[in-house]
Amino acid sequence: MRKVADDRVRAAGPDDSIDGVLPRHVATPSTTDETAELLRVAAHHGLHVVASGAGTKQRWGNPPSSLDLVVQTTAMTGVVEHAAGDLITVVRAGTALADLQGVLAEAEQQLALDSSFPSATVGGIVATDTSGPRRVLYGTVRDLLIGITFVRADGVVAKAGGKVVKNVAGYDFGKLLTGSYGTLGVITEVALRLHPLPRERRVVTLTVADGDRAAVSARRVLASQVVPTAVEADQPADGPVTVAVLLEGVAAGVEARTAATVELLGSNSVVGDAPGWFG
Structure with a gap:
């Protein structure tokens, strides 16, 4: 050999x-x-x-x-x-x-x-x-x-x-x-x-009490016109569920889609960096 x-x-x-x-x-x-x-x-x-x-x-x-x-x-x-x-x-x-x-x-x-x-x-x-x-x-x-x-x-x-x-x-x-x-x-x-x-990327997160509510939120985003790059959910063994939505593209488009995602997820959603567990 x-x-x-x-x-x-x-x-x-x-x-x-x-x-x-x-x-x-x-x-x-x-x-x-x-x-x-x-x-x-x-x-x-x-x-x-x-x-x-x-x-x-x-x-x-x-x-x-x-x-x-x-x-x-x-x-x-x-x-x-x-x-x-x-x-x-x-x-x-x-x-x-x-x-x-x-x-x-x-x-x-x-x-x-x-x-x-x-x-x-x-x-x-x-x-x-x-x-x-x-x-x-x-x-x-x-x-x-x-x-x-x-x-x-x-x-x-x-x-x-x-x-x-x-x-x-x-x-x-x-x-x-x-x-x-x-x-x-x-x-x-x-x-x-x-x-x-992508020229721009934003992450919108929402923390909810349980998996059922997280699933509803995720499906709402996926069924919309915001075209997310990714939708992820994380749930610790003894904690609430966090849904994270990644949006990518040109700056103007990402800004508008971010606003639309916040409207879909509600006033408790947060725009910021990707969580450590994301990806």
Whole structure:
């Protein structure tokens, strides 16, 4: 296996366990071709393989029943292409979301996904289908993913989609792999739809006594014309419920929509910063 990826394969240590299961080897391929060759060798020898990004959500799925090799994508990093005029980017799967957002911000653009884990990789976010609260306006990972490159368990490289939003060629493997937790293949590269960074953002919060009242307030906002970016609710174990509404856009529009949201939620609502729990 070392012949395939040179110095990118090592013996596993205690910190490499996947949900308590210790692998024999860890590989960090830097390209799609290296990943393909690794998986071909693993398939030939009947090895049990788990794909991993930064490992921030590794405990979310079922633990492996057996594990020989962990394929980490963290060496496959960087933006392959950023077509700012078309609001499209192609990025390697091991790229941290925070790093991608930093690159896109230089063009006043964003990938409209949220993650509670600063080091979470783009590939891991796609594999676990974590979209965050802004899905209300921008949609989920499935809506923003327009192309994907992945390696099957037998080492065959497959591609689907492309670099245009309206692409109907072939079976939509992107949607199939989104949320598959790495069980259908190792994602190595994705093409994503972008959005402009908002010029202004406001958060309107309302604290109510119970979940029923919070649900009524949230539904009132969602059914209105204020077009919220996100609507979240938080309830401590022994406390009231706080509803938070995020509004984004140009300054004049956000100001008017904020006023309309305050009117919907009532005089007890507050305009301010997002709560610490938001997102």
